[in-house]
Amino acid sequence: MRASRFFISTLKEAPADAEIVSHQLMMRAGMIKRLGSGIYTYMPMGLRVIRKVEAIVRDEMNRAGAVELLMPVVQPAELWQETGRWQKYGAELMRVKDRHGRDFIIQPTSEEVITDIARTEIKSYRQLPVNFYHVQTKFRDERRPRFGLMRGREFTMKDAYSFDRDAASMKVSYQIMYDAYIRIFTRFGLEFRPVAADNGAIGGSGSHEFHVIADTGEDAIVYCPTSDYAANMEAAEAAPITLPRAAPTLALxxxxxxxxxxxxxxxxxxxxxxxxxxxxxxxxxxxxxxxxxxxxxxxxxxxxxxxxxxxxxxxxxxxxxxxxxxxxxxxxxxxxxxxxxxxxxxxxxxxxxxxxxxxxxxxxxxxxxxxxxxxxxxxxxxxxxxxxxxDLRNVVAGDASPDGKGVLAIQRGIEVGHVFQLGTRYSEDMKATFLDENGKPQLLQMGCYGIGVTRILGAAIEQNFDAKGIVWPVSIAPFEVVLCPMGYDRNEAVKTAADNLLAGLLEAGVDAILDDRGERPGAMFADWELIGVPHRIVIGDRGLKDGKLEYQGRQETAATAVDLTGIIAFIRARLPA
Missing domain, CATH: 3.90.960.10 (YbaK/aminoacyl-tRNA synthetase-associated domain)
Known part of the structure; x- marks a missing residue:
């Protein structure tokens, strides 16, 4: 990729309405552009990050045996009326009418639609288990959209739905998805923590949230440093006090x-x-x-x-x-x-x-x-x-851990994924059944698994930034390597070396971009530090005379001289396998 053929639009200052770091940096780096309240256009630089997030999600979902389909954004109200969520979901559910006056919703989630598919397509226990997923636009009419992609109204989400014959099988499918999520967030290169959670409006019997750890996170995560206990604040248990009550010493x-x-x-x-x-x-x-x-x-x-x-x-x-x-x-x-x-x-x-x-x-x-x-x-x-x-209260740091293995600590996190054991919450309302070995109808057991694809961008930045800009993990960075030639438009030796290096990196499978815009070095470096490309190679006439290039990682304070002949191997050694 050449910068002159791409679209780069950076800003020195963030818009006044950008409140948090991720919102400010995404606007400054030209990754998103505000269209309306809580609605953003994903600009080319931001869309590259989204596509890399989606690629990791799809790879691990497919590896876990899930099957991709695509459900519509607009859904008929009748399905939501069957489950009662037409009334219960509240003002966040965007309700619309078509030209014939029929009610529809712009989907915030797809439990009703996938259950409708299951009740018409799954007839026998022999078809189970099955797990369908899609990556699709969602819309929730937030009362107060804010924080850019962190709390927007329109967003992209991966949601998956498993169907099983009984509760035990459903828990097996749930564990498969839980393990897949561990792999997904590990591959993102983010510090994260899975925590026990409340099912909330989705319903069901058990769930876990996946949080990216960040000091600016809206959610409080409760965990025990000396055990595996972890939960969000809503679900964190307060251990009962076992000491006997003291006898009264005062009169009322x-x-x-x-x-x-x-x-x-x-x-x-x-x-x-x-x-x-x-x-x-x-x-x-x-x-x-x-x-x-x-x-x-x-x-x-x-x-x-x-x-x-x-x-x-x-x-x-x-x-x-x-x-x-x-x-x-x-x-x-x-x-x-x-x-x-x-x-x-x-x-x-x-x-x-x-x-x-x-x-x-x-x-x-x-x-x-x-x-x-x-x-x-x-x-x-x-x-x-x-x-x-x-148990009525929020736990506090220093409380005894419910598992008896230490005391609780609290850190901030950003929820980016959630897995639910739904059971028969939707199959019962919508009469989604299959025939068992004896030919008798049984309710399908369901699980639900979501990842906020576009929210990942905001969460990753909240965890990874510095005074210069974004510090992307290499697996989801818009580009892995940027080539910064000194005087590309004036020095034939620099131009030739840069062009050849770009071709070699691309041939080696490295996602590289050559900045051929003819910018001054300071402005060029500032742009790519703001955008957050993890690896930078500087190509200069003086270094070329000695057969050297300058390499510098995004968070390194000094450059390293690398032989021109070994630069591709040098870079590949620093990228994920």
Whole structure:
């Protein structure tokens, strides 16, 4: 490839709306161009990276036995209505109508379509297992698109779907895909971590996320440095406290705490540790019973130094469809606005659930359900009934690991892949069955496996950049090697050597580009450092007279002189096999 025949469009400054490093550098390097909110054109330089990501994904998916097809971007609403996701998916689902007034969606994912294919094409157990995948455009109508490709509305994703005869076979297919993902992210050259995760809106029984480690990541990854335990914050388990509860030493006392509505302020006023206070979170569940609206109010109790995990709260029996209570509801049930709430002396009965860390507490402090007052010396069994307990909180660094093999640490990550054990979540709704050995219909067992292809670009840059620009891993860089000739348009010896070297590298299977634009050396080097090409070869008249070229890796601080005759072997030794 010659730069004069390619399209290179770099910027000295990033647009004002580019908030994070990956967005700024991709715009400056001419890899993407904004078309609309959360919608980008992939420019030639960026598209080369995307194609390399896709090639690795396809190679490993094919190696794992998956079969590629291509499902449409636009899907009929009827399929989504069968599974209930037409109503449940929410505002992120882009709904459209055709000229006849029929409802369609622009797909964010393809569970319904692939299940429809399976129920019409898979008839017998002899056709199982099978795994279909595609690489396709997706659209999610994000409320606040931001961060370039990290949280855009239109993006490219690889999604795969396995079909099996029973749960045991489905778990085998799941493990095959999990192992394939390990190989994929290893080949990308990224530092990553697979973590146990919550299935969320996709549904199913078990899942893992794959995170690229980056300090700027939006997600908190919980792991144990001395074991294999890892989970995202939503799914990370808080180990129960096994120490026995201490006996009460204080009387229950209503204590004045004027103007102190937060646990931190109450603890400071009373000169006690924050972990001796209990915070109250009020939730409401509304259900229709016998044609009437039944409203239940729940009080969740957490230690003052802990935060609620909303996903865990939704798993408490009876709280699947909760919402946070309004102030009017809080006043009606507790007799006071938020800030002084507690489980003692509520106006109306509430369902109390205590976090695992609250159940062992004694002599704790909680709201008195009266403005400007808290109870001190509160104790279970004496002042209020023994609590129903549940794991409700976000874990914190230093908590005991649930596997008992150390303590937890937390790092930031960017989710770029997710694998799910769906089970019969979709096959049951859509009546996708096959005939077993006895000729009896059985529901297909499904797995689902996604990789955010375009999101990989942003995640890779967030992990790999410096003051000069992007530092691509060589496997997904737009070019592996750039040739920078000094005076290409003025020096015949330099021109000849550069042309010959380009031809030799291409013949050797090296993805190289020759910068024949006639740019000044400083501007030329700055462009390629910004773009992030991993290997640079400088061809100059002085070096050629000695039979030498200058090689410099993207993160190396000095150049190395290499014999002209050995440069191709030198480069190939530095590239992946």
């Amino acid at each position: 006392t209503k204590t004045a705490t004027p103007g102190k509505a937060k646990c931190e302020d109450v603890a400071a006023l009373l000169a006690v540790p924050l972990n001796q206070t209990v915070k109250s979170i009020v939730l409401t569940v509304e259900k229709e019973v016998d044609g009437k609206l039944d409203k239940q109010v729940w009080l969740l109790l957490l230690r003052g130094d802990h935060d609620l995990n909303e996903v865990k709260a939704g798993k408490v029996p009876g709280l699947a469809d909760y919402r946070f209570s309004t102030e009017a509801e809080i006043v009606e049930w507790f007799g006071t606005p938020p800030g002084y709430l507690g489980p003692i002396n509520t106006v109306k009965p509430v369902h109390v659930v205590a976090d695992l860390s609250v159940a062992p507490m004694s002599d704790f402090i909680c709201g008195a359900n009266e403005a400007d007052f808290h109870f001190t010396g509160a104790n279970w069994g004496r002042d209020l009934p023994e609590p129903v307990t549940f």
